[in-house]
Amino acid sequence: MNKKSGYVFVWPIGTRIIHWMMALSFTTAFITSFYEDLLHDHVALGFIFLIIIIYRIIWGFVGPRYATFNTFKLSLPELKLYFSEKIQNRWRQIPAGHNPASSWFTIWALGVGTIIVTSGLLLYGIQEAKGFFRFLNSDFSQYMGILDSIHKYAAYLFAFWVFLHITGVMIEQFWHKTGMVLSMINGYKKTQGEDTQVKPYLSFFAYTTIVIAIVTYFFIISSNYNFLTMQKYTNVYYKEVHPVFDKECGDCHSAYPPFLLPKKSWERVLGKLDNHFGEEITEANISRSEQASIKxxxxxxxAESSTREVSVKIMESLGDRRPKAITKTPYWREIHKDIPKSAYKDKDIKDKSNCKACHKDFEYGNLDDMNIIYKNK
Ligand code: HEC
Ligand code: HEC
Structure with missing residues (x-):
């Protein structure tokens, strides 16, 4: 029943759409990962990738001809032979389904992809205190660093793998002229074999996955906080929690939330109120008992008692140092290093310690990435 003679119908439309969704969601998630304030978009794209990965693994067991793992060519001698033929450009008919290289590529990509999405979800929960795993933030905050590395390097590995994959496809396309690029567009490969046929329930499964992935993406994008992106930490109303602190320490600048500095630093700040960054704060301004209560x-x-990302990272960056200012911590400096000095000349910003100018709801202890209102001009 070959519709085109000399060609085999290998990739049904659902498979092709899913292939391109995976490629696109990975690429865009990868790019957005470099921008702190795009974390929300990154997560939305990551969810597409996650859904596709899960789908593809299930598809590997129940899917049609050419898609299932048991049709993969995974013997090493075969892989070696494949490459040696490729390098010598000796013409062999390409297999209708996965060739040895793309078999290995798929298995590997699904493995690394699983690591990426799992570590991503955990990182989102433990570091950002968001999503399904936000409840893990309090007990596992010490694993932020390692999870971040796993997530990042797995993504780099995946990107490198994609690069190899594209190189391979380009070689097929332009050197061996097997028309491989087209096969993922129109579904046909120039070879011999039987056309693939997809049972209706499998088509339904593929289309449902596509719809779920797209709907999830728009669901996340269109609302800041929903059950997939909910944050454990909400605004803290210091005015109610500790009115004296809020009033007295929020008089000249917005009160800096306590979790931004370690104990010793706060002791240093309060121990020298008579020379507070050039200001003199006396007992007439803040009474002795108020000072004690604030302290x-x-x-x-x-910061020691908090598992918020900023607290953990400030503590990690400090080592033994206990500076009097948040802006003197290595973490603060590192995260703000791309902001040009000229930004602080802006009349609405004025000083780097004016956190509120760039972080919406800073006075409520909110340092969510989504609340960064400063854009490099
Ligand atoms: C009389 C005004 C005034 C009051 C009251 C005041 N501060 Fe400050 N504070 C300053 C000034 C000025 C700076 C220097 C930075 C700036 O220009 O905003 C500063 C800076 C700071 C910084 C360092 C910010 C950074 O750069 O990381 C901390 C921490 C701080 N204050 C804590 C407190 C605390 C705690 C209280 C309450 C006990 C308090 N301040 C009350 C004027 C004040
Ligand atoms: C001129 C604007 C500006 C000022 C002032 C500013 N920030 Fe930021 N902050 C940013 C930007 C922009 C980012 C994102 C940086 C990036 O992604 O490279 C950021 C990132 C952060 C982050 C990391 C957020 C995360 O979840 O990864 C923290 C924490 C933070 N700022 C705290 C502060 C504190 C505390 C102050 C005041 C002492 C402050 N910032 C002052 C612009 C500012």
Whole structure:
């Protein structure tokens, strides 16, 4: 029943759409990962990738001819032979389904892809305190760094793998002239074999997955906080939590949330109020008992006692140092290093310690990436 003579129908439309969705969601998620304030978009794209990965693994067991793992060519001698033929450009008929290289590529990509999405979800929960796993933030905050590395290097590995894959396809296309690029567009390969036929329930499964992936993407994009992206930390109303602190320490600048500095730093700040960054704060301004109450509050809620990303990272970056300012911590400097000095000349910003100018809801202890309102001009 070959519709085109000399060609085999290998990739049904659902498979092709899913292939391109995977390629596109990975690429865009990869690009957005370099921008802190695009984390939300990154996560939405990551969810497409996640759904496609799960689908593809199931498809590998139940799917049609050429798609199932048991049709993959995974013997090493075969792979070696494949490459040696390719390098010598000796014409062999290409297999209708996966060739040895693309068999290995798919298995490997699904493995690394699984690592990427799992570590991504965990990182989102543990580091950002968001998503399904936000409840893990309090107990596993020490794993932020390692999870971040796993997620990042797995993604680099995947990107490198994609590069090899594209190189391979280009070689097929332009050197061996097997028309491989077209096969993922129109579904046909120039070879011999039987056409693939997809049972209706499998088509339904493929189309449902495509719809779910797209709907999930728009669901995340269109609302900041939903059950997939919910954050554990909400705004803290210091005015209610500790009115004295909010009033007295929020008089000249917005009150810096206690979790931004360690205990020793707060002790240093409060120990020298008579020379507070050039200002003189006396007991006439803040009474002795108010100072004691503020100190108690700051020490009880310092960076050491918080599992927020910013607290953990500030503590990690400090080592033994205990500076008096947040802007003196290596973490703060590192994360803001791309902001040009000229930005602080802006009349609405004025100073780097004016966090509120660039972080919406800063006065409520909110440092969510989505609330960054400064855009490099
Ligand atoms: C009289 C005004 C005034 C009051 C009241 C005041 N501060 Fe400050 N604070 C300043 C100034 C000025 C700076 C220097 C940075 C700036 O220009 O905003 C500063 C800076 C800071 C910084 C360092 C910010 C950075 O750069 O990382 C911390 C921490 C801080 N204040 C804590 C407090 C605390 C805690 C209280 C309450 C006990 C308090 N401040 C009350 C004027 C004040
Ligand atoms: C001139 C604008 C500006 C000022 C002022 C500013 N920030 Fe930021 N901040 C940014 C930008 C932009 C980013 C994102 C940086 C990036 O992604 O490269 C950021 C990132 C951060 C992050 C990391 C967020 C995350 O979840 O990864 C923290 C924490 C943070 N800022 C804290 C502060 C604090 C505390 C202050 C005040 C002492 C402050 N910032 C002042 C612009 C500013």
């Amino acid at each position: 108690e509050f700051l020490l009880a809620n310092s």
